[in-house]
Amino acid sequence: MTRLTVAQALVRFLAAQYTERDGERRRLIGATWGIFGHGNVAGLGQALLQHAVEMPFHQGRNEQAMVHAAVGYARQSNRLSTHAVTTSIGPGATNLVTGAALATINHLPVLLLPGDIFATRPADPVLQQLEVPYAGDISVNDCLRPVSKYFDRITRPEALIPAALQAMRVLTDPLDTGAVTLALPQDVQAEAYDWPEEFFAERTWTVRRPVADPTELAAAVRAVREARRPLVVAGGGVHHSRAEDALGEFAETTGIPVASTQAGKGSLRHDHPQDMGGLGHTGTAAADELARTADLVIGVGTRYTDFTTASGTLFAADGVRFLNLNIAPYDGHKLAGLPLIADARAALEELTEALALHGHRVDDAYIAEYTEDKQRWEHRVDACYEADEPDVRPTQPQVLGLLEEVVRDDDIIINAAGSLPGDLHKLWRTRSRDQYHLEYGYSCMGYEIPAAIGVKMAVPDRPVWALVGDGTYLMMPTEIVTAVQEGIAIKILLVQNHGYASIGGLSETVGGERFGTQYRHQDDDGLYTGRPLPVDLAANAASLGMRVLRAKTVRDLRAALAEARAADTATCVYVETETADTVSGPPPAQAWWDVPVAETATRPSAVKAREEYDRHVSTRRRHL
Template sequence: MAPTNHATGDRIANADNTVRLTVAQAAVRFLAVQYSERDGERQRLFAGCFGIFGHGNVAGIGQALLQAELADPATLPYVLGRNEQAMVHTAVAYARMKDRLQTWAVSASVGPGSTNMVTGAALATINRIPVLLLPADTFATRVSAPVLQELERPDSGDVTVNDVFRPVSRFFDRVWRPEQLPSALLGAMRVLTDPVETGAVTIAIPQDVQAEAFDWPESLFAERTWHVARPLPERAALARAAAVIRSARRPLIVAGGGVHYSGATGQLARFAELTGIPVGQSQAGKGTLVYDHPQCVGAVGSTGTTAANALATEADVVIGIGTRYSDFTSASRTAFGNPEVRFVNINVASFDSVKQGGVSVVSDAREALDALTVELADYRVDDAYRQRATDLAAAWDGIVEDAYRVGEGALTQSNVIGLVNSLSEPRDVVVCAAGSMPGDLHKLWRTRDDKAYHVEYGYSCMGYEVAGGLGVAMACPDRDVFVMVGDGSYLMMATELVTAVQEGLKVIVVLVQNHGFASIGSLSESLGSQRFGTQYRYRSADGRLDGAVLPVDLAANAASLGADVIRITTASEFADAVKVAKASDRTTVLHVETDPLVGAPDSESWWDVPVSGTSTLGSTQKARATYESWKRVQRTYFRPSGS
């Protein structure tokens, strides 16, 4: 047996070039020496490991992280979270701000600790963001079965609760034996660093296996650099795309998150300036052009601007760049109304490039834009179309200005967005995820920096906001982070305020008190369901939830979690509070009451949410008629790829 290094607890290398470590110690040491590289820039793949310890991982991953911290705290820093789902959200937000070139590992205990991460895994995979999940598992030996929190199935002895990660992970493996760890880790790194395949990566490790000692080859712990590819466009596909674009008289670009992840915002600006083609933006693509760029017409789709949506209706060619064409981007396939519309889809993933039909260009966004800029050097939209886009954008900007303007009575959500936008610095980051706020931000927020808009709208997960804000603050310590959150999402997952205080992280949380679900309340009303079940109220004497408003004090709650809190009722108080928060080095919660019945300006667009096909309620019958009128203009948009 090899001797022990008592400073670290590791076994010294044996004569046969092996080192004796537990499976957990080997995993931690491996993760600490993984790097990603793109365009000559190399960085650690893992910034650290979030964890909450229980009986499933405290003696395995927990002991290994302790040992690593005692040897060198910078090896794989450990951060204690308060909620397993929230830890995944924080890791995802960090990875997004790092353009998917860095992320975190997340460790949880057996049973509920692990399955709490499933929602975070789904969010990561849907948004195509890399995160490594290390859920503990029950005993591989089964000698103590059934152990605490073990799922017993009479038809299968090898199924555990962690199998629920399979459909929401891009890679899943379970390490039953130490010999399986290297292949599991290498497979995980491949997926985490693949711009097409990336998402949640899950390696489940039974708790007895985590603590099992094994002789590992030293080569397993050598530094590894994973090169992130930039696939080039195929020449023939590029020629087909250029031909379609060249024939267009009213083209429109739809810029998605792939433009950000590729680092292609500069290339997009040059291409748009050269050709004059206006640019609409998805939620993930917002900020690919700053709001006042001459070719920027803002958000497109269900939560878009009237400018982008008017151009989308008329467009004869739509050029999707790094977008997956979610239902919000396409307004549930009603946005692109020209019967002869054709599509050119540029995406690193062929899965996304064939959506809507049209010409598929499988390529990194930056490489494709560079190539198209050369290919279309002599192409310009005509002056009348360029002017129309400019006029539409200016008209929408006037609507935004009106929405920002504070009137009499309570502040509206649009007022709050305007105040944060005007009082923040251009490089400050706004974070949001769910409720009515993301849609309002999409159409109203004036982006002034390509990294200053961070809205999770692939999964639109309530509770992401505070946890995501932590990840953004960790990734961008030189920027102030404004977390915009309604009371509904806040109540889902406010606990990471404690983590922010613990880690000395500063986020500015703008907590909008609506006394219920403002977004779903508005949606309910539009669908004829009269805001039923969307307000925080006592139960009345007749058994309905329509009594007095509940006396919930969210400001007091935030203060109890260690944050500084400022209560706000007026615009002048809000301005003073933002100044105090920006000057502070602590997490500050700005609690503001708004009028949830005053909505943002209309996008003149649609989102497909089915309405009851039969009802005795007049409000529902009216909503159904509206729904059927939109369904009549909904299209598949599919045309042969060579058209």
């Protein structure tokens, strides 16, 4: 027996947990992030100090941002390793909710250790306690229940043993992983207990690769062989499973084209003959046209969100069927599809082998058709990127084109929200399986900078770029201080376009006339249509300790990006963009997205938008 506090025992336990998949063994909890308050300073704070050698610690500035950093680290570590996050009770704990939702929606593991109110209730209420008259056992941590894949409150020391083991089970389960919460009452954290030595023994958790059921596999083979215009939709599960090579072999063997969701982009390199780019509302014209005419849609590790299906209007061919290769039965049965429930890599290998035995390959005419479509789209991308006037302010697509000139295969770009995800999904030419890091399951503003820190921690020798607009930057720039403090040389590309550009454009299409979306002074009519606000975001980044390079023109930006890539300290490139015209701007949406429009209105813009909305709604279908 070893006598330790609950917090000390938990830290020792976490330091001894490992994962293994395909012979690769990793430490499960690589480090702990923390912001201390009265709910965790004397418990977990003291334990982390006492066991600093066993458990590395990182100091955060915002609780939500700490979760984002842990999620970025977990994604870059292929979900085999993650970080823990500890906070005090009250606002520190509730600030975890957004990050927890992001982790769970994206199936990425993170361990949350919020402090909680006293289990013994010596004083009631204590500082920051939420009083619930009908239930004495509720605290603000219960807000984390619906966004956690596993939740427990440790009200007795001995309860930690089964709870900790269950937490590790969920974190390492490729199907059920997400945010895991162990709420820790502040008095229990500091309470001593005689722990069995076996609790601290090294444990290795095997990350499973379940294979396909033979009956489902046979049905899948028949469906593919019967199809004349099949299309693969590659989702985030391809990356989670490290199935990129297996998908490439499947596509090359069969000739079937591959389109990708935001989470799945990069499953094939941009120059792979079968890669058709992004799919759906923010997709390419080539991919979306294939989707409209496909007779079999082969979803691999995708949840079929509304952006992918164009809100139920994209897959329009008569008799179209769906074959859903997914580790999750819930997703495997979507759209009344044939389920193929298995690990993505394992099932793709089985499917490829079975089809090869039949010599199956799509018609040459189909291959020629989508190859020409792919080439035409590449010409459109070239036109968007063209920046042959060096002394003018760049458009946002030109910014991306100039960045593409600088980056190499080992660079990683991170984005989550605003107008950049749409432009990136349509235009970016991904060069490696993990170059394109888009968080679009929750599309959380403020994710990019802390996630870049987490990614850089996982791959310290690779260039990591956080692409942020001014709206996202203002949500959460605080972790710049962390990057500077810990010498983490992330690169921020900060694009200033004076407001919420993405929602502004959406507002215009749905009759909202960009109301409340621009960062401007109020005009005499009370609307925000006056002069742009005199904010200086570059100066703000510099004030937080970051090196800042200002770029006013295309020429400046090209030089600044090259200098930033070569920098070995945290560096920000700041550029103000020009409004894109019809030539150099990004191609418009190639598929619809359902955002309801006012059914009755007096302003002409809303009336016109409603007419357009009704036209699109009439094309929606239920796949049964």
